[in-house]
Amino acid sequence: MLEDLTENEKEIMFLLIQGHNFDGISDFLEIDYPTFIILKKSLFKKLHISRTTEILGLLLQHGISLEEI
Numbered sequence: 001m002l003e004d005l006t007e008n009e010k011e012i013m014f015l016l017i018q019g020h021n022f023d024g025i026s027d028f029l030e031i032d033y034p035t036f037i038i039l040k041k042s043l044f045k046k047l048h049i050s051r052t053t054e055i056l057g058l059l060l061q062h063g064i065s066l067e068e069i
Contacts (some may be wrong), residue, residue: 001047001062009043012036015051017059 002010008029015025022036031039044050047058059065 002060002064004046005043006039007018008039009046012039013043013047013055016040 005013008031009015010023011029020028022033026036029041047068048056049055049058
């Protein structure tokens, strides 16, 4: 599952799980809003999810710890 994600997608996933919003993520990754949206959509598509809240459950379901991200 994680092997299909780019490094930016993994970083966005980790930051979303931590509760960061676009402003925090864009500052950390130095990306603009359109780039954030593209990466987030790609992340959600690859994970087959539609909401941020589903990420943690999906990771737990697959036995993936946050340290593995």
